[in-house]
Amino acid sequence: MLTMKLELDDGSRIAVIGGGPAGAMFSYFLLTFANRMDMDLKVDIYEPRDFALIGPPGCNMCGGIVSESLIQMLATEGIRLPETVIQRGIDSYVLHTDESSVRINTPLAEQRIATVHRGGGPRDADRLDWGGLDGYLLDLAESIGANVIHDRVSAIERSDTNMIVSTRRNSEEYDLAVGATGANSTAWKLYEKIAEGELHPELTRAYITEVKLGRDKVDEMFGSSLHIFLLNIPNLDFAAIVPKGDYATVALLGGITEDVLDQFFSSESVRNVFPGIENIGEGACHCSPRMNTGAAPVAFADRFVMVGDSGVSRLNKDGIGAAYRTAKAAALTAAFRGISAADFEKGFSPTYDTLANDNGYGKFMFGFVHKARRMKPLMRGIIGMTSREQKSDDLQKKMSMALWDLFTGSAPYRDVFYRMINPSFALRLGYESAKSIIFKPSAKQSE
Numbered sequence: 001m002l003t004m005k006l007e008l009d010d011g012s013r014i015a016v017i018g019g020g021p022a023g024a025m026f027s028y029f030l031l032t033f034a035n036r037m038d039m040d041l042k043v044d045i046y047e048p049r050d051f052a053l054i055g056p057p058g059c060n061m062c063g064g065i066v067s068e069s070l071i072q073m074l075a076t077e078g079i080r081l082p083e084t085v086i087q088r089g090i091d092s093y094v095l096h097t098d099e100s101s102v103r104i105n106t107p108l109a110e111q112r113i114a115t116v117h118r119g120g121g122p123r124d125a126d127r128l129d130w131g132g133l134d135g136y137l138l139d140l141a142e143s144i145g146a147n148v149i150h151d152r153v154s155a156i157e158r159s160d161t162n163m164i165v166s167t168r169r170n171s172e173e174y175d176l177a178v179g180a181t182g183a184n185s186t187a188w189k190l191y192e193k194i195a196e197g198e199l200h201p202e203l204t205r206a207y208i209t210e211v212k213l214g215r216d217k218v219d220e221m222f223g224s225s226l227h228i229f230l231l232n233i234p235n236l237d238f239a240a241i242v243p244k245g246d247y248a249t250v251a252l253l254g255g256i257t258e259d260v261l262d263q264f265f266s267s268e269s270v271r272n273v274f275p276g277i278e279n280i281g282e283g284a285c286h287c288s289p290r291m292n293t294g295a296a297p298v299a300f301a302d303r304f305v306m307v308g309d310s311g312v313s314r315l316n317k318d319g320i321g322a323a324y325r326t327a328k329a330a331a332l333t334a335a336f337r338g339i340s341a342a343d344f345e346k347g348f349s350p351t352y353d354t355l356a357n358d359n360g361y362g363k364f365m366f367g368f369v370h371k372a373r374r375m376k377p378l379m380r381g382i383i384g385m386t387s388r389e390q391k392s393d394d395l396q397k398k399m400s401m402a403l404w405d406l407f408t409g410s411a412p413y414r415d416v417f418y419r420m421i422n423p424s425f426a427l428r429l430g431y432e433s434a435k436s437i438i439f440k441p442s443a444k445q446s447e
């Protein structure tokens, strides 16, 4: 039932379109808040995928790194990812450039990252418990009362008093519709009929392949380290090899084409870390998912809000963390403020805008990284400065922290940007770069 003030009330019905992390977490938070207020809400989550299935039908295509900031935030919500979902704990990463590499240990002992699968497992996997992260979160939402409808939404319309959400089989009326369909869906076309303005975010194509090696080989080759590649390949923002249980996930971010893939898999740096990869290339499971690189200009209307990748994400990192933030902000607004466009403007926009604005700093920094990769002395300076910090207990770990935060999602891009333009940071980097011109490294510098 909806009052004139556009608020949720006892008996209100909510349609969540998409049961990935954003949709599942929105439903979980909304129902948690409603329980606290003794309000009885009916939440239907529309999700065509069965996350327990192995291969593409059960998978939401992702590198699978869960940032430590998200692990901590989930823990404060009482959500602890079970060991069967966490495929590996990560406590360091190795940064590779075209000519050298350096290991960066977690800057603080308690800072750890987890790696997960996003469905029932890659095509050639044994079935995973819970259906990976997405299955676990969806089960969590179901456990506190959400109703999961395994169907695809094909239309959304507005009536005078409600939203009408339809699948091929059925139509239902709701007080609130939540768009949580991610970046790999054409659902924006459905949303454009109920909200005024441009709802489509900027997107680019990425690439993922899952290589089955077996747990022992993954341990031996990668241990508990992520491998990040900053190579001088046009359009490649960066690439990562992410160790999981039996698999190494190779993810390339940026505008990825066949040519970028060829250059990446045949590069010496990659072959040194992953001998044989040039022959493997694509694992049994690979995909070219879209990723969100710029926020949709409009993200809400009366009785409608978009959460997760369908609206805004974090550029090149921590998309699941962005899904958490937008889902929680939308649920808080709907539960405690109201569901009009004006309510979402006040309660939801600040979170949305903070993520969108921070990506502006991210774009600037990746622009800088693209240029820096062509300047060998600067790349050597970055590696030299990091390497020195890693070997010393006394030096402040300025570059190590900045790089850790840049790629892992632990801190906003804005914070990293201001740390990097600090004069003492710039002087130190200038000194290390100048030194590398005078004393050219004779062989491949390494960890």
Ligand SMILES: Cc1cc2nc3c(=O)[nH]c(=O)nc-3n(C[C@H](O)[C@H](O)[C@H](O)COP(=O)(O)OP(=O)(O)OC[C@H]3O[C@@H](n4cnc5c(N)ncnc54)[C@H](O)[C@@H]3O)c2cc1C
Pocket (backbone or CB within 6 Å): 017, 018, 019, 020, 021, 022, 023, 046, 047, 048, 049, 060, 061, 062, 063, 064, 065, 066, 067, 151, 152, 153, 154, 180, 181, 182, 183, 184, 185, 186, 187, 206, 207, 208, 251, 252, 253, 289, 290, 291, 307, 308, 309, 310, 313, 317, 318, 319, 320, 321, 323
């Ligand atoms: C190459 C790559 C690597 C990435 N690596 C990471 C990483 O390591 N860590 C990280 O945090 N993030 C990563 N991301 C980003 C992360 O995958 C997304 O930010 C995250 O999945 C967003 O969650 P979501 O719920 O908004 O969307 P999704 O996970 O895409 O979920 C959307 C859901 O909506 C459903 N849906 C679609 N259309 C309809 C419809 N019409 N009706 C009903 N349901 C529908 C889909 O089936 C899907 O389950 C990566 C992305 C890419 C492309």
